[in-house]
Structure formats: C-alpha cells, structure tokens
Amino acid sequence: MSRVLVIGCGGVANVAIRKCCMLPEVFTELCIASRTKSKCDALAAELKDKTTTKITTAQVNADSVEELCALIRSYKPDLVMNIALPYQDLTIMEACLQCKVNYMDTANYEPEDTDDPEWRKIYEKRCKEQGFSAYFDYSWQWAYRKRFEEAGLTALLGCGFDPGVTQAYCAYAKKHEFDEIDTIDILDCNGGDHGYAFATNFNPEVNLREVSAPGSYWENGHWVEIPAMSIKREYNFDQVGDKDMYLLHHEEIESLAQNIPEVKRIRFFMTFGQSYLTHMKCLENVGMLSTTPINFEGHEIVPIKFLKALLPDPASLGPRTHGKTNIGCIFTGRKDGKEKTYYIYNVCDHQECYKEVASQAISYTTGVPAMCGALMMLTGKWTTPGVHTVEEFDPDPFLAALDKYGLPKSESHDPALVP
Ligand code: NDP
Numbered sequence: 010m011s012r013v014l015v016i017g018c019g020g021v022a023n024v025a026i027r028k029c030c031m032l033p034e035v036f037t038e039l040c041i042a043s044r045t046k047s048k049c050d051a052l053a054a055e056l057k058d059k060t061t062t063k064i065t066t067a068q069v070n071a072d073s074v075e076e077l078c079a080l081i082r083s084y085k086p087d088l089v090m091n092i093a094l095p096y097q098d099l100t101i102m103e104a105c106l107q108c109k110v111n112y113m114d115t116a117n118y119e120p121e122d123t124d125d126p127e128w129r130k131i132y133e134k135r136c137k138e139q140g141f142s143a144y145f146d147y148s149w150q151w152a153y154r155k156r157f158e159e160a161g162l163t164a165l166l167g168c169g170f171d172p173g174v175t176q177a178y179c180a181y182a183k184k185h186e187f188d189e190i191d192t193i194d195i196l197d198c199n200g201g202d203h204g205y206a207f208a209t210n211f212n213p214e215v216n217l218r219e220v221s222a223p224g225s226y227w228e229n230g231h232w233v234e235i236p237a238m239s240i241k242r243e244y245n246f247d248q249v250g251d252k253d254m255y256l257l258h259h260e261e262i263e264s265l266a267q268n269i270p271e272v273k274r275i276r277f278f279m280t281f282g283q284s285y286l287t288h289m290k291c292l293e294n295v296g297m298l299s300t301t302p303i304n305f306e307g308h309e310i311v312p313i314k315f316l317k318a319l320l321p322d323p324a325s326l327g328p329r330t331h332g333k334t335n336i337g338c339i340f341t342g343r344k345d346g347k348e349k350t351y352y353i354y355n356v357c358d359h360q361e362c363y364k365e366v367a368s369q370a371i372s373y374t375t376g377v378p379a380m381c382g383a384l385m386m387l388t389g390k391w392t393t394p395g396v397h398t399v400e401e402f403d404p405d406p407f408l409a410a411l412d413k414y415g416l417p418k419s420e421s422h423d424p425a426l427v428p
Contacts, residue, residue, distance in 0.1 A: 010037045011035060011036060011037055011038070011087045011387045012037065012039075012084065012086045012087055013039050013040070013089075013090060014040045014080070014081065014084055014088070014090070014110075015042065015090045016043065016069065016089065016092065017043050017071075017091070017092040017094070018048040019043075019048075019092070019212065019324065020211060020322075020323045020369075020372035021115060021169070021372050021375045021376045021379065022041070022043075022092035022093075023324065023366070023367075023368060023372065023376070024362075024366050024373050024377065024380075025092055025375075025376035025377075025379040025383075026039065026041060026376075027367075027376075028366065028376060028380040028414060028415070029062065029380050030056050030060035030062045030064070033061040035387055036062050036383075036387075038063045038065075039062050039065075040064075040066065040067055040080075040084050040086065041065075041066050042069040043068070043069065043071075044069070044070060044071070044093075046066060046067065046068040049066035049067070049068075050066050053065070053066050067084070071091075071093050071100060072100055073100065074100050074103050077101060078104045078107050078108055081104055081105070081108040082108055086110055087111065088110065088113065088386055089101060089104075089112050090113055090114075090379060090383055091114040091115075092114070092115060092376075092379060094121075094212060094214075094215060095117060095119045096119065096120065098114055098116075098117065098118040098149070099149060101114070102150065102164060105162065106156055106160060106162065109160060110162070111162050111386055112157075112162070112163070112164040112165070113164070113165040113166075113382055113386065114165075114166060114168070115167060115168055115169035115379050116169065116172070117146065117167055118145060118149040119145035120144070121300075123144055123300050132144070135148060140225075140232035141223075141234050141258055142223055142234060143223075143225070143258045143260075144218060145219075146260070147166070147263050150164070150166055151396060153396050158394045160394070161394045163391065163392055163393060163395065164397065165382055165397060165398075165402075166396060166398050167260060167264075167398055168378055168379055168382030168383075168399055169374070169375035169376075170375055170378055170416075171195060171197055171259065171277075172259070172260050172261040172398070173261075173382070174378050174411065176265060176398055176400035177399050177402075177404040177407050177408055178338045178354075178408075178418075179193060179265055179269060179338060179400050180403075181405070181408055182340045182351055182353065183269060184403075184404060184405070186340070186349070186351045187340065187342040187343065187344050187349070188342070188344055189271050189343045190269055190271065190342040191272065191340075191341045191343075192272065192273060192274045192275070192340065192342075193265065193269075193272055193276075193339070193340055194275075194276050194277075194339045195259065195262075195275075195276070195278070195337075195338050196246070196254065196278050196335075196336065196339065197254075197277070197279045197334075198244070198249055198252050198279075198335040199279075199280060199332075199334050199370075200246065200333050201330045201331065201332035201334065201369065201371075202331055202332050203321075203329050203330040205321055205326075205329075206284060207284065207285065207289075207320070208320055208321040208323070210369065210372075211371055211375070212317075213316065213317045213320050213323070214317050217289065217292075217298050218298070218313070219257070220257060220279070220281070221289060221293050221298055222257075223235060223236055223237050223258065224236070224237060224239065224240060224256040224258055225258040225262075226262065226274065226276040227266045227272070227275040227276075228274045229273055234258075238255045238281075238286065239256075240256035241253055241254070241255050242254055242428065244278075244280075244425070244427060245425065246280075246335040247335060247356060247419065247421075248333050253281065253282075254278040254279060254280045255278060255279060255280075256276055256277065259277035261277075261398070261400075264400065265400060268398070268400050268401060269400070276427070278427065297313065297315075297316045298312065298313050298316070299311075299312045299313060300312075323371070326369045327362070327367055327368045327372075328363060330359040330360075330363070330369040331359055332358075333358050333359065334355075334356070334357045334359070334370045334371065335356045336355055337352060337353050337354020337418075338352070338353055339352045339426060339427065340352075349422070350422070350424055351420070351422055352420065352424035353418055353419070354419055354420075355374070355416045355417065355418055355419065356419060357370040357415075357416060373415070374416060377411065377415045377416050378411065378416070380414065381407055381410040381411055381414060382399070382407070384410055385402065385407055390402075390403065390406045390407075
C-alpha cells in the first residue's frame, strides 16, 4: 500500500506508470504531475479501466521548489519518482528534503543553461580536478548525502537501464561471480530501426548533448578523456548481430569507480549507425546542438530546443521501430584464485514493448527499472538513508523483479572480449 508522486509524463514516465499500474497492490495510489497536465490526463484516462491503482493528475513546474513543496504537501506521497529531465534533479531533491519524502530519478543532474557563470565556475574547476568534461556528474547530488542521511530519507539515483541496471549487474557480478573485478565494459546496443533518417530514442536535447561530448574512461585510478567518437570497436551482439560501437563518457563509470575501487578499467560503449553520426556531426557543425540562445527575427531561440521541435517525438517511434536492444556488462577478474570472464545482459524487442505498453524499447528499458527501483524502495528492500546509486544496494531482489516484469537477464561465462 503506497502513494507515489511521479513527476514527468514523457516517454520513460509513460512506461514506468503503466508498469506501476500492473502492480496495484504496491502502487495503490499514483499522482502523475508534469508541466503539461493534458498529457497526464490523457494517460490517466487511458489507464482508468485497466487498473485498480487510483490515479490523479496535477500540473507542476518542477523548476520551482515552492510549487513542488505545495504539491508534495497536499498529496503526501511515500516516494517521489523524478522522471522529468536531469535539469530538475536538484529542485526535486530539495523539495523532497523539505517535505521529508523519499526520492528517486533516472539520470544525474546537469544544468539546462550551461552558460550560467555560477555553474560554469564550479564545472571548470571539476574538469581540471577530475579530468572529464561532461556537463553532468554526481557531485551535485552527492552534496545532498548528509542531509538525506540526517533526515532518515533515501534518494536513489539513476535507476534506469544505464545508469541503473548496469550497476546492478556490476553488484551482482561482485556478489556472485568474482572475488576481484579487474575490468568492466558496459555495452549498449540498439539494433532497432525506426525508418527515419534521423531521430533520437529519448529526449533529443539530453541525448544529443551526451553523445556529442568527448568520451572518457576510467583507468588505473584516473579519467582518460578522448575526442568524441574517436574510439570505435565492432561487436557481435546476441540476437542483434555485428554493430559498430563508440566509447562514450557515461555517468555510472563515476560511481562504479568509487564503489568497486579495485577495478582497473571501466569503459562504456554505445552503438551508432553511420547515418546517425553523419547527421549529428552536420547539426553540430552548423551550431544546431548549441544551448546558447540566439536572436532570430526578434525572437530568442535556443538552437537545440528548436531542433527538438523539428525531430520526431521519441514517444512516437514505438509503432515504427523494429529490432532489438542488447545492453549489458562484460567483466574480467578472479574467483577462487582463477582468472575468469563473465557477461550479463538483457535483450529487449522493440515491437514486443510496443505491444505491451505502447512504447519503443529505449523508454521500456528505462521505465521498467524505474518501476522496479520504486518497488525496492516501497517494499522495504532498498531503504538505507542517504543518497545512493544502484550498485550500493543488494542486486538480487532487483534483478529478480526485472526478470519477472519484462527485462530478464542472459549470461555467458565465455564471452568475446572487447579489444
Ligand atoms: P521526455 O522529454 O519524453 O519527458 C520529460 C517529461 O518531463 C515531459 O513530460 C516534460 O513535460 C516533463 N518536464 C520537463 N521539464 C519539466 C518541468 N520544468 N516541470 C515539470 N515537468 C517537466 O524525456 P524522457 O521520458 O525520454 O526521459 C526522462 C528521463 O529519463 C530523462 O531524465 C532522461 O535523461 C532519462 N533517461 C534515462 C535513461 C537510463 O537508462 N537511465 C535512458 C533514457 C532516458 P512536457 O510534456 O511539458 O515537455
């Protein structure tokens, strides 16, 4: 029995909410609140006859701590699921602290305005000290650790697939397969085809910022940064086939390096087709990925926001996307004094997802772990006070929930390694 407030009603939230409503014995009451209330109302109307979860909706500007607090105080949830954008992480965490309620999200904080001089000063210091230049990092949210701990509240960060399930895979490997892990390669393959020349599978602004940034990996206790897309490998993915993949910076590397300190190298690879890369480079070269506002015929326009308006809505890709995703982690290390390798991954079919929850697999592979993370928190399995990433909790009940609710794991003890 619980009351949950979901903030955001985009592609990922749609899946998470539909999955929550399949477990009405846990998710007894749900409030869907977002900037555009009509989207929340439409989803609530669609689910009304399909679930016994009692659904209400609300309008909220999640950039305002005051508005969030007013909503939280009136709804009195047990948990706030932040499935809006990374830009809102800090305001929602702040509101949760002020109203004494548990918090979770699916992506770590980054600012909407990367030209903000206050933020830039701290960012530039971090780039120098840490050695990676991505706009997002955990420091902003880790700064809330003491306050959440002292309030006896839990904040679960990044509970999607990657970040999220990938860290649970690491915790599982550490618990069951290895005494010591030497290397982790996280491989994110989307073998889906939506038939458009160019579209992104989740929020275009967040997605394009991520993939156009320099890549980096963790090696021997420090970051190594490389130009964007400059390390390419080919891999033969189970049920998908051969794909080109590129080394990216990714947020879970940062927390894994701290929580599995013996690991010598952690890398993250994502697959991209040539058409996607050519479009992205061209858009970047002409300035369309910029977040700096420009004046156009008397109107202020942020180029990447304008681009977002032109691109297909990721939520609309569901019916036309065919193929599978394959996301997982390859480990090397030792167990009982013997060298070993291990690969744990999930394969997810875009059309199967669409049949079940009217969404493509990228939103599905993020929304299902978000629901399962909430389930862990609400059923008392993941409740350590403080601010935590997924690998800090027991992976077993979480992976069992993923097996049951749509993202079963596959394993190999003899995987091909990535050179
Ligand atoms: P969408 O853009 O589809 O949805 C975002 C939602 O947040 C929209 O409903 C939007 O409202 C709402 N929103 C945005 N700003 C505000 C605001 N100020 N106040 C209230 N509501 C707001 O994004 P996705 O569903 O694709 O992604 C959701 C999250 O999941 C993102 O943080 C993304 O980074 C993360 N993600 C994580 C992954 C993982 O594996 N960990 C993978 C993919 C995504 P409106 O409808 O008005 O625009």
